[in-house]
Amino acid sequence: MPAPIRRNSLWDENIAQAVEVMRAHRMRSALLIVGVAIGIATVLMMVTVLSGLSKKIYQDMASANRPYIYAQKFDFVVEDEGAENLWLRPDFTREDAAVIASTCPSVDASVFMIESQGTYVVRYGAEKTPPTTVLGCSYRLPELFSLSVDRGRFFTESEERFRERVVVLAAGPAKDLFPQLNPIGRFVLINGAKYEVIGTMAPRKSIFGAWSDNFVCVPHPTFGKDLHTENDWITLGATVRDGASLQQGVEEVTRALRVRRGLRPGQPNNFSIETSESFLTLVKKVTVPIGIVLTIIASIGLVVGGIGVMNVMLISVTERTREIGVRRAIGAARADIMRQFLIEAATLTGVGGVIGVTLGTALAIGVSKLIRFPFVFSPGWTVVALVFSILVGVGFGLYPARRASDMDPVAALRHE
Amino acid sequence: MLIEMRGIAKRYQMGSHVVNALDGVDLDVDRNEYLALMGPSGSGKTTFMNIIGCLDSPTEGRYVLNGEDVTSMSDDTLAHIRNKEIGFVFQTFNLLPRASAFQNVELPLIYAGLDAGTRRERAAAALEAVGLQDRAHHKPNELSGGQRQRVAIARALVNRPSIILADEPTGNLDSKSGAEIMKLFEELHARGNTLIVVTHDDAVAAHARREVRLRDGRIEVDRRRDPIPA
Ligand SMILES: Nc1ncnc2c1ncn2[C@@H]1O[C@H](COP(=O)(O)OP(=O)(O)O)[C@@H](O)[C@H]1O
Numbered sequence: 109m110p111a112p113i114r115r116n117s118l119w120d121e122n123i124a125q126a127v128e129v130m131r132a133h134r135m136r137s138a139l140l141i142v143g144v145a146i147g148i149a150t151v152l153m154m155v156t157v158l159s160g161l162s163k164k165i166y167q168d169m170a171s172a173n174r175p176y177i178y179a180q181k182f183d184f185v186v187e188d189e190g191a192e193n194l195w196l197r198p199d200f201t202r203e204d205a206a207v208i209a210s211t212c213p214s215v216d217a218s219v220f221m222i223e224s225q226g227t228y229v230v231r232y233g234a235e236k237t238p239p240t241t242v243l244g245c246s247y248r249l250p251e252l253f254s255l256s257v258d259r260g261r262f263f264t265e266s267e268e269r270f271r272e273r274v275v276v277l278a279a280g281p282a283k284d285l286f287p288q289l290n291p292i293g294r295f296v297l298i299n300g301a302k303y304e305v306i307g308t309m310a311p312r313k314s315i316f317g318a319w320s321d322n323f324v325c326v327p328h329p330t331f332g333k334d335l336h337t338e339n340d341w342i343t344l345g346a347t348v349r350d351g352a353s354l355q356q357g358v359e360e361v362t363r364a365l366r367v368r369r370g371l372r373p374g375q376p377n378n379f380s381i382e383t384s385e386s387f388l389t390l391v392k393k394v395t396v397p398i399g400i401v402l403t404i405i406a407s408i409g410l411v412v413g414g415i416g417v418m419n420v421m422l423i424s425v426t427e428r429t430r431e432i433g434v435r436r437a438i439g440a441a442r443a444d445i446m447r448q449f450l451i452e453a454a455t456l457t458g459v460g461g462v463i464g465v466t467l468g469t470a471l472a473i474g475v476s477k478l479i480r481f482p483f484v485f486s487p488g489w490t491v492v493a494l495v496f497s498i499l500v501g502v503g504f505g506l507y508p509a510r511r512a513s514d515m516d517p518v519a520a521l522r523h524e
Numbered sequence: 525m526l527i528e529m530r531g532i533a534k535r536y537q538m539g540s541h542v543v544n545a546l547d548g549v550d551l552d553v554d555r556n557e558y559l560a561l562m563g564p565s566g567s568g569k570t571t572f573m574n575i576i577g578c579l580d581s582p583t584e585g586r587y588v589l590n591g592e593d594v595t596s597m598s599d600d601t602l603a604h605i606r607n608k609e610i611g612f613v614f615q616t617f618n619l620l621p622r623a624s625a626f627q628n629v630e631l632p633l634i635y636a637g638l639d640a641g642t643r644r645e646r647a648a649a650a651l652e653a654v655g656l657q658d659r660a661h662h663k664p665n666e667l668s669g670g671q672r673q674r675v676a677i678a679r680a681l682v683n684r685p686s687i688i689l690a691d692e693p694t695g696n697l698d699s700k701s702g703a704e705i706m707k708l709f710e711e712l713h714a715r716g717n718t719l720i721v722v723t724h725d726d727a728v729a730a731h732a733r734r735e736v737r738l739r740d741g742r743i744e745v746d747r748r749r750d751p752i753p754a
């Protein structure tokens with residue numbers, strides 16, 4: 109007699125049965141589907157948001173600014189904490205900036221910056237800003253961060269030297285305080301003192317969105333006179349001349365600072381130097397741990413969802429022992445039974461996957477709106493999420509399906 | 525010869541002793557026979573049916589069905605034979621509860637790999653043969669016991685099997701529905717089908733042309749006889 113042929117029409121019957129079983133056990137199926145959907149949605153949302161985010165950070169940093177050097181008290185990531193008492197590190201001074209400008213041939217603009225540790229509410233008449241960062245800086249700041257002044261002007265070297273109370277508003281405060289009026293020449297209140305508005309800046313279109321436009325700039329000597337507190341965050345920035353390399357700039361600035369601080373050869377730097385390119389490296393660095401965390405979340409979801417599927421399918425197999433016996437009696441081979449239960453498991457998790465993908469995409473759109481950066485739809489991840497959800501069903505459905513197909517048909521038919 | 529069995533035994537090891545569900549049975553069945561398999565409870569009737577139907581394999585003996593030795597066949601080939609050659613009818617009907625009468629009858633055709641058009645035709649014809657063409661879309665719980673058993677018979681018939689095996693088909697039915705089922709079996713026999721019916725009801729057995737009695741896994745009586753006048 110011929111070996112049995114594989115039969116395509118079984119798929120239709122199996123899927124129809126799977127849907128029937130889901131309908132018959134609404135609660136049980138719904139719980140499982142919701143579980144899988146939540147898992148898939150969470151992971152897909154995070155992947156979508158984070159891949160959009162890192163892509164945007166990368167683009168912003170790579171294109172918006174010219175490369176720059178940035179010196180700060182501590183490293184972003186403190187790698188070997190025991191080596192020195194970090195809190196004894198000296199702060200940068202304005203003389204540091206001046207020395208860098210005069211002794212480093214590759215450096216173009218050298219900028220001293222004090223960022224207020226706290227925030228201030230800036231007022232104009234009845235209008236006021238939300239708590240805002242005040243940045244005391246040198247007149248060449250716009251070159252460093254590629255800021256563009258859209259009304260009025262930035263402050264000058266002489267305004268800096270004479271500690272004038274002038275202020276340049278970034279786009280956020282400019283809009284908050286002067287929704288209608290032309291701000292130039294008007295006086296605003298910062299920490300009780302009057303400052304003349306001499307310019308405003310264009311919105312930065314950065315990933316940091318509203319946050320990155322929420323600051324005001326004053327000359328750093330003015331800041332020192334009016335606003336300085338002990339914990340302000342002091343940094344130095346520098347751009348390099350056309351034709352000079354960023355690396356050369358870094359070497360010169362490092363040398364200048366070491367000389368100023370009297371460090372002997374072999375002694376480590378007691379400051380941190382970064383470049384705009386090392387931010388990129390940092391972004392790349394953080395995507396790896398984020399990827400690991402996502403993988404862990406996904407794996408936990410997989411195990412939880414998988415155990416759920418296995419449980420539901422084991423119950424289903426036991427409840428339908430007789431049905432299995434009947435199907436075997438009318439001609440189902442073991443493989444047919446196996447496939448039937450695998451399709452059922454995959455249908456359950458697959459439905460969960462479809463709902464999860466829809467939900468995850470919706471959430472990603474929502475979150476992107478909320479933190480104001482563009483939503484990047486990723487067809488690749490969507491397909492991966494769907495395939496993954498089906499594979500969870502097949503993988504964890506394997507054991508129950510095997511149990512069903514290995515049943516002795518005679519015993520199954522005797523089963524009460 | 526349709527069925528040739530020699531020395532068929534089925535033994536179960538139960539701890540220290542052996543249960544001989546079947547203990548050396550010989551049986552020959554021709555095409556278009558109508559055989560009643562009788563015997564007290566526990567005598568081995570169901571075990572015998574399952575072996576005849578290729579659902580169970582004997583511990584000893586040789587079984588030739590349609591000229592082919594079944595005892596050495598693979599699991600998949602046996603599934604194929606059950607699908608093509610055997611139609612099972614059970615005491616408890618054993619319909620799939622979530623499928624309609626039509627879908628239940630169609631199921632063996634799906635396992636046979638027939639296309640949708642052929643399946644529809646054949647399933648409709650089988651339902652008509654048992655007089656249930658107007659109940660095709662009812663679920664089992666919307667049918668009476670007698671109707672459910674008729675659906676089960678349609679399912680057994682639909683693949684035109686060589687043998688219909690019925691294990692106490694009227695055991696769960698009232699006497700009127702039981703009589704209808706027996707009438708249906710008469711018709712099937714008249715149309716050339718081979719029937720083996722397990723029963724311990726003499727009235728049911730009286731329809732058959734041959735009576736085989738089991739006791740303790742052995743054949744006690746095997747005799748041909750005239751059917752009761754219809
Ligand atoms: N799986 C099994 N394990 C042990 N004994 C069994 C098994 N199946 C059937 N038997 C025994 O085989 C004998 C015949 O059973 P069965 O064929 O069901 O009889 P009948 O259908 O005539 O009532 C009984 O004694 C029964 O207990």
Ligand SMILES: [Mg+2]
Nearest residue numbers: 569570571691
């Ligand atoms: Mg029995």
